[in-house]
Amino acid sequence: MLVADRYRLQTVIGRGGMGEVWQALDEVLGRPVAVKLLLNDGADASAEARFRLEAQTSARLNHPHVVGTLDFGSWEDRCFLVMELIDGDSLADELTAGGPLAPERLAQVAQHSAEGLAAAHAQGIVHRDVKPGNLLSDRNGTVRIADFGIARFVDDPSGALTTTGQIVGTGLYLAPERAIGTPASAASDMYSLGCLLYHLAVGAPPFEAPTATALLYQHVDSPPVPPHQRGAALPPAFETYLLSMLAKKPEERPTARQAADWFAGGAWRGAPEPLPPERPAAFPSQGRETQQTGGGRSGGQGRRRAPEQRGTGSSRRRGAPARAAVTPTPAPASGAGDGGWNTSVHRVPPRRPGLRSSLRRHFGVAAVVGGAALFALALLVGMAFF
Numbered sequence: 025m026l027v028a029d030r031y032r033l034q035t036v037i038g039r040g041g042m043g044e045v046w047q048a049l050d051e052v053l054g055r056p057v058a059v060k061l062l063l064n065d066g067a068d069a070s071a072e073a074r075f076r077l078e079a080q081t082s083a084r085l086n087h088p089h090v091v092g093t094l095d096f097g098s099w100e101d102r103c104f105l106v107m108e109l110i111d112g113d114s115l116a117d118e119l120t121a122g123g124p125l126a127p128e129r130l131a132q133v134a135q136h137s138a139e140g141l142a143a144a145h146a147q148g149i150v151h152r153d154v155k156p157g158n159l160l161s162d163r164n165g166t167v168r169i170a171d172f173g174i175a176r177f178v179d180d181p182s183g184a185l186t187t188t189g190q191i192v193g194t195g196l197y198l199a200p201e202r203a204i205g206t207p208a209s210a211a212s213d214m215y216s217l218g219c220l221l222y223h224l225a226v227g228a229p230p231f232e233a234p235t236a237t238a239l240l241y242q243h244v245d246s247p248p249v250p251p252h253q254r255g256a257a258l259p260p261a262f263e264t265y266l267l268s269m270l271a272k273k274p275e276e277r278p279t280a281r282q283a284a285d286w287f288a289g290g291a292w293r294g295a296p297e298p299l300p301p302e303r304p305a306a307f308p309s310q311g312r313e314t315q316q317t318g319g320g321r322s323g324g325q326g327r328r329r330a331p332e333q334r335g336t337g338s339s340r341r342r343g344a345p346a347r348a349a350v351t352p353t354p355a356p357a358s359g360a361g362d363g364g365w366n367t368s369v370h371r372v373p374p375r376r377p378g379l380r381s382s383l384r385r386h387f388g389v390a391a392v393v394g395g396a397a398l399f400a401l402a403l404l405v406g407m408a409f410f
């Protein structure tokens with residue numbers, strides 16, 4: 025079948041809610057392309073407008089991590105969108121085929137997706153439907169974001185649900201602020217990306233529920249179970265950062281730009297560092313903070329902070345609230361070096377008073393008690409005499 029006298033449809037690649045996607049040959053330029061044909065069931069008058077908007081939105085983005093838009097038009101009463109053909113699979117396919125992703129691959133997916141989102145956000149475009157099926161990976165593993173613009177019409181939470189109350193894919197990644205009816209923002213995309221990465225790491229989304237309402241409540245209220253408690257073997261820094269993307273408050277999530285830089289810089293590896301040998305008990309947290317400085321590692325510190333802002337002990341402390349929000353279970357010390365939970369912020373024990381200060385405190389208490397006893401004795405003696 026030849027569309028618009030130019031695009032020869034060859035095989036169906038996939039089907040989505042709005043139409044079917046074909047592998048095709050652009051006979052004018054002699055190159056392979058993907059052609060998405062809008063379903064022509066005639067039922068939804070707004071579908072064409074949405075489709076057109078998707079084309080116009082994605083056409084504004086020319087970025088290596090966004091699927092390129094090449095053409096748009098109408099042919100025999102059906103709208104079509106011509107895209108760059110991605111020879112590979114979606115991340116949903118990758119998950120189905122191979123199970124949870126290894127940290128290295130997951131970090132690549134995170135970086136590429138965040139790059140694509142950063143490019144969109146810089147133009148004021150919010151994707152609104154970040155999900156594994158909308159991340160396409162080519163044979164080299166390069167990830168591109170597809171389907172820009174469609175979800176702008178599902179801003180209200182009901183857009184994530186069917187009329188019967190069943191969950192559709194979007195609900196699994198729906199930001200809390202959207203669940204309560206606030207319009208989607210760039211930070212909502214970051215929450216969805218966090219859910220998506222969690223899903224790819226664990227093999228299941230952070231929240232699941234039998235009803236749509238229960239699921240929305242979880243997005244709003246429930247802290248996600250840390251991935252390592254569900255069997256994922258992420259480096260601690262990676263896990264903490266991922267959980268910061270799932271912060272309930274939009275302003276506490278990293279921006280796409282920050283996330284892209286953080287993953288590109290390799291901080292996600294969270295390589296264990298040697299413990300300070302000589303200063304064990306008194307102020308262990310200070311020693312760790314100092315060690316982390318400039319190391320470009322550890323979870324939490326990158327949160328909402330551009331890399332150039334990191335690096336001082338005090339800013340590190342300000343930048344590490346994720347530690348309070350996430351309470352991972354420490355692993356045995358043998359986990360050192362293998363991405364276990366015994367490094368960095370997760371091992372900072374509560375401060376214990378040194379021997380000298382506790383002696384000082386005990387002497388102080390004794391002095392007060394002794395003084396009171398002497399005073400009472402003097403009072404009694406005085407009363408006896410007068």
Ligand SMILES: Nc1ncnc2c1ncn2[C@@H]1O[C@H](COP(=O)(O)OP(=O)(O)OP(=O)(O)O)[C@@H](O)[C@H]1O
Binds near residue numbers: 040041107110111
């Ligand atoms: N440019 C492309 N190159 C290669 N494959 C593509 C391309 N665009 C889409 N696909 C494939 O076609 C499938 C269907 O895509 P489509 O965008 O229609 O639906 P969806 O994203 O799965 O669902 P929905 O549109 O309902 O959100 C995708 O999952 C993907 O595998």
